[in-house]
Amino acid sequence: MTTLDRRKFLKVAGAGGAATAVAACDQPTAPAVHEAMPNLSWRMTSSFPKSLDTIYGAAETFARVVREMTDGRFQIQVFAGGELVGGLQAADSVTDGTVEMAHTASYYYWGKDPTFAIPTCIPFGLNCRMQNAWMYDGGGIDLVNKFYAGYNIYGLPGGNTGAQMGGWFRREINAAEDWKGLKIRIAGFGGAILSRLGAVPQQIAGGDIYPALEKGTIDAAEWVGPYDDEKLGFHRVARYYYYPGWWEGQAMLHFFINLEKWNSLPKAYQAIIRAAAKTADTTMMAGYDMQNPGAIRRLARAGAILRPFSEEVLDACFKASNDAYAELTANNANFKTIYEAMTAVRAEGYLWFQLSEQTMDTYMMIQQRKDAL
Amino acid sequence: MTTLDRRKFLKVAGAGGAATAVAACDQPTAPAVHEAMPNLSWRMTSSFPKSLDTIYGAAETFARVVREMTDGRFQIQVFAGGELVGGLQAADSVTDGTVEMAHTASYYYWGKDPTFAIPTCIPFGLNCRMQNAWMYDGGGIDLVNKFYAGYNIYGLPGGNTGAQMGGWFRREINAAEDWKGLKIRIAGFGGAILSRLGAVPQQIAGGDIYPALEKGTIDAAEWVGPYDDEKLGFHRVARYYYYPGWWEGQAMLHFFINLEKWNSLPKAYQAIIRAAAKTADTTMMAGYDMQNPGAIRRLARAGAILRPFSEEVLDACFKASNDAYAELTANNANFKTIYEAMTAVRAEGYLWFQLSEQTMDTYMMIQQRKDAL
Numbered sequence: 001m002t003t004l005d006r007r008k009f010l011k012v013a014g015a016g017g018a019a020t021a022v023a024a025c026d027q028p029t030a031p032a033v034h035e036a037m038p039n040l041s042w043r044m045t046s047s048f049p050k051s052l053d054t055i056y057g058a059a060e061t062f063a064r065v066v067r068e069m070t071d072g073r074f075q076i077q078v079f080a081g082g083e084l085v086g087g088l089q090a091a092d093s094v095t096d097g098t099v100e101m102a103h104t105a106s107y108y109y110w111g112k113d114p115t116f117a118i119p120t121c122i123p124f125g126l127n128c129r130m131q132n133a134w135m136y137d138g139g140g141i142d143l144v145n146k147f148y149a150g151y152n153i154y155g156l157p158g159g160n161t162g163a164q165m166g167g168w169f170r171r172e173i174n175a176a177e178d179w180k181g182l183k184i185r186i187a188g189f190g191g192a193i194l195s196r197l198g199a200v201p202q203q204i205a206g207g208d209i210y211p212a213l214e215k216g217t218i219d220a221a222e223w224v225g226p227y228d229d230e231k232l233g234f235h236r237v238a239r240y241y242y243y244p245g246w247w248e249g250q251a252m253l254h255f256f257i258n259l260e261k262w263n264s265l266p267k268a269y270q271a272i273i274r275a276a277a278k279t280a281d282t283t284m285m286a287g288y289d290m291q292n293p294g295a296i297r298r299l300a301r302a303g304a305i306l307r308p309f310s311e312e313v314l315d316a317c318f319k320a321s322n323d324a325y326a327e328l329t330a331n332n333a334n335f336k337t338i339y340e341a342m343t344a345v346r347a348e349g350y351l352w353f354q355l356s357e358q359t360m361d362t363y364m365m366i367q368q369r370k371d372a373l
Numbered sequence: 374m375t376t377l378d379r380r381k382f383l384k385v386a387g388a389g390g391a392a393t394a395v396a397a398c399d400q401p402t403a404p405a406v407h408e409a410m411p412n413l414s415w416r417m418t419s420s421f422p423k424s425l426d427t428i429y430g431a432a433e434t435f436a437r438v439v440r441e442m443t444d445g446r447f448q449i450q451v452f453a454g455g456e457l458v459g460g461l462q463a464a465d466s467v468t469d470g471t472v473e474m475a476h477t478a479s480y481y482y483w484g485k486d487p488t489f490a491i492p493t494c495i496p497f498g499l500n501c502r503m504q505n506a507w508m509y510d511g512g513g514i515d516l517v518n519k520f521y522a523g524y525n526i527y528g529l530p531g532g533n534t535g536a537q538m539g540g541w542f543r544r545e546i547n548a549a550e551d552w553k554g555l556k557i558r559i560a561g562f563g564g565a566i567l568s569r570l571g572a573v574p575q576q577i578a579g580g581d582i583y584p585a586l587e588k589g590t591i592d593a594a595e596w597v598g599p600y601d602d603e604k605l606g607f608h609r610v611a612r613y614y615y616y617p618g619w620w621e622g623q624a625m626l627h628f629f630i631n632l633e634k635w636n637s638l639p640k641a642y643q644a645i646i647r648a649a650a651k652t653a654d655t656t657m658m659a660g661y662d663m664q665n666p667g668a669i670r671r672l673a674r675a676g677a678i679l680r681p682f683s684e685e686v687l688d689a690c691f692k693a694s695n696d697a698y699a700e701l702t703a704n705n706a707n708f709k710t711i712y713e714a715m716t717a718v719r720a721e722g723y724l725w726f727q728l729s730e731q732t733m734d735t736y737m738m739i740q741q742r743k744d745a746l
Contacts, residue, residue, distance in 0.1 A: 133659045133662035165728070226725070289510070352665050356622075360536050
């Protein structure tokens with residue numbers, strides 16, 4: 001029986017519990033058939049290479065947890081970016097059903113519609129705690145899925161990097177004017193904002209960034225944060241490591257599932273997928289938070305010069321971002337709806353987080369600098 | 374068939390798949406029997422009242438998600454604190470098997486051994502992100518379970534409040550001396566540290582705090598944070614709302630499972646419980662982060678006076694905490710092992726979090742104060 005035949009069979013048998021029981025008794029040597037937990041085999045394309053073990057690993061965690069929870073009945077095979085389809089074709093391959101699902105960054109698809117950027121992050125958006133609050137308790141998942149449905153996609157949060165670094169620069173950024181003419185490797189929507197400041201965003205694949213920085217073909221490059229950046233060795237060819245990464249105050253990845261495939265799943269499998277996605281989401285963030293501290297220490301020891309963007313520089317970037325949002329909300333109803341839901345969480349969140357969270361962290365950071373921890 | 378009989382039956386039938394299939398065919402009207410996914414019915418006692426909907430709700434979320442993922446085969450009935458056993462007897466009732474599991478705060482049991490406090494929180498410990506990093510990626514869960522095993526318990530993280538507030542005070546705390554003689558309602562290990570500063574910790578149940586504050590029987594009371602505190606109306610009888618809640622920079626709840634019951638579960642059910650616990654953990658934190666902002670606005674409008682503890686006051690509290698930790702690590706090997714694992718995460722974490730996370734949040738908080746969000 002082919003996989004397709006079996007699925008058709010299950011669909012029929014699944015209509016009634018009694019029919020299933022009879023079928024199982026008629027074929028005592030066949031594997032048990034459970035209408036609520038059928039045998040399924042899916043393919044998931046990741047947008048990421050295996051070398052980004054924390055990010056790519058979130059897809060593998062998801063697949064493993066689904067397999068364990070279903071006692072092996074629901075198998076999901078993970079493919080790295082490029083193995084089945086290119087990393088940036090992940091959404092299209094879910095929309096058209098080439099694969100059942102993908103693990104990707106929604107903002108890769110902002111060229112189709114800038115609204116795709118918001119569920120990942122937009123410059124000066126939310127921090128990780130607020131993003132989770134919005135998604136898991138504030139209706140964010142349902143709201144975003146009204147938009148994704150237009151692309152035949154059901155999306156669930158599936159990992160986070162936390163606040164990224166602002167990237168590696170061959171020269172200092174001391175004033176807003178210093179962005180002008182700066183050739184910077186940056187992916188996605190953040191580059192569109194930087195171009196409003198006069199920078200010249202470059203789209204360069206991960207493996208090609210180092211030589212471009214070394215030769216001076218580009219002046220700067222943003223990638224992720226210490227743990228991933230260290231592997232590519234950027235500190236050897238661009239000494240200034242700027243922060244904060246204001247275009248990615250957090251970056252939430254998503255599992256994109258073909259909407260018809262999602263709707264055809266038994267309720268138990270939908271629940272299992274939701275919990276597996278939360279597992280991937282939580283453990284990827286935990287992974288970065290465990291790995292980044294050691295990496296930043298090693299990078300600083302190896303000569304990286306840590307530099308904060310000044311408030312004046314950030315003010316110019318914030319203004320450029322808000323100008324872009326004003327235009328987008330005026331012209332794009334989807335963007336407006338989701339943007340305004342996000343900013344409502346942001347305004348409230350940054351009031352509350354000033355109190356215990358920020359003052360406690362600040363006090364502990366003072367102790368860290370005193371070497372008292 | 375009683376529940377006990379059914380479990381015995383399942384245990385026997387579960388020994389071989391073929392036996393199960395035959396049993397199912399012999400009884401076509403009985404529910405299907407799956408050796409990997411048996412019908413189970415458990416009881417979970419919560420340490421919390423239903424009125425703490427965010428905390429108590431995490432146990433209900435857990436039970437619902439387990440039920441959904443198993444298509445109703447694994448049922449867990451949740452009981453509020455006091456319905457089956459008292460809130461502070463939850464751990465004992467898991468140890469002796471009175472219930473299969475509990476939802477509780479590990480630090481309630483610090484009187485048995487102060488080591489119980491660390492997996493929840495100890496003063497000047499970790500923030501929520503670091504606690505998750507330690508637990509989910511840094512080996513924290515396994516390390517803590519070596520300790521819990523001595524109490525016949527398997528523990529999994531199951532919810533967080535984030536950084537709590539420092540509580541409601543009838544008079545100001547302007548210097549470390551002001552703690553002396555202060556009668557403050559505070560639960561658990563934090564009270565032991567406060568008593569080193571000269572405060573007089575009081576153990577008072579939630580419903581009795583308001584009248585005690587009103588009459589002046591106590592001078593101060595800590596509960597949780599804005600969302601829960603608002604319901605009890607403390608702002609009407611103690612105006613000063615202090616922060617940060619340095620004894621609870623985060624507070625992680627746990628699901629405690631009877632160790633034999635845990636070990637007897639099929640692997641698929643163990644995986645389901647792990648994912649359901651992560652779901653409860655993530656969604657409880659998200660719930661507080663969505664609900665606290667509105668509550669703090671309302672409390673401030675209703676007359677609460679927000680007051681930060683000064684750095685001098687915090688320095689005295691930090692010293693008192695460290696003095697206690699020095700004594701405990703000298704005398705308690707379990708405490709020493711887990712404390713040192715935690716502080717290793719803390720020292721590294723507070724280095725890294727100073728960069729993008731803190732500077733991004735700080736910039737956004739400045740915009741919030743400018744009313745620019």
